[in-house]
Amino acid sequence: MQELLERIRKCEICQAHLPLGPRPILAGHPESKILIIGHAPGTKVHKTGVPWDDQSGKQLRRWMGVTDETFYDETKIAQMPMGFCYPGKGKSGDLPPRPECAPQWHDVLLEQMPNIQLTILIGQYSQKRYLGNKRERNLTETVRNYQNYAPEYFVLPHPSPRNQFWLAKNPWFEEEVVPEFKKNIEKHIG
Incomplete structure (x- = not known):
């Protein structure tokens, strides 16, 4: 596994499209019990090289009910975003994850x-x-019906501060889904 992670961290498959250059950010271990698949790292995470080392990560850890120590324990939690590198800035936030990463690396x-x-x-x-x-038909309905994807998957909106409007508009998420999410996390990592 370590050899594979090192190969991926040297990946330059979409270098020409990355404004800050390639810096694949991921974490994993053969013993990992939980896998987090998000979008792609933002500028702060690109700078530090630590997955979810930003406000979105703080919110995600709060939803999970875990400490930083547990979150970054690769034997418990693996991180495999859809795009491993910062994709650049778009009109209303970061660009979508580069499409090359997931087909190239996820299955292996x-x-x-x-x-x-x-x-x-x-x-x-x-x-x-x-x-x-x-x-x-949309993310809101997918998250509202999170039970339909259990026990293999748990679906969430992005925990970005930019999603405050969505969270305010959908209070059921924090009231109903987050407590179930925490229980699910605890069940898998104790």
């Missing part, structure tokens, strides 16, 4: 992590790839 990574019991799909890009036509 998953083969190296046979103990994954729960995959957390954050946002529309991971949900589209992993749920396909099983997902609902």
Whole structure:
């Protein structure tokens, strides 16, 4: 697994499209129980090289009910975004994840992590790839029907501060889904 991670961290497959250059950010271990699949790192994460080392990560850890120590313990939680490098800035936030990463690396990574019991799909890009036509007509309905994807997957909106409007508009998420999410996390990592 270590050799594969090193190969991926040297990947330059989409270098020409990356404004800050390639810096693949991911984490995993053959013993990982939970896998988080989000969009792509932002500028702060690109700078530090630490997955979810930003406000979105703080919110995600709060939703999970875990400490930083638990979150960054690769034997418990693996990180495999849809795009491993910062994709650049768009009109209303970061650009979508580069399309090359997931087809190139996801399957070979998953083969190296046979103990994954729960995959957390954050946002529309991971949900589209992993749920396909099983997902609902939009992200809100997919998240509202999170039980339909259990026990293999747990679906979430992106925990970005930019999603405050969505969270305010959908209070059921924090009231109903987050407590169930925390229980699910605890069940898998104790």
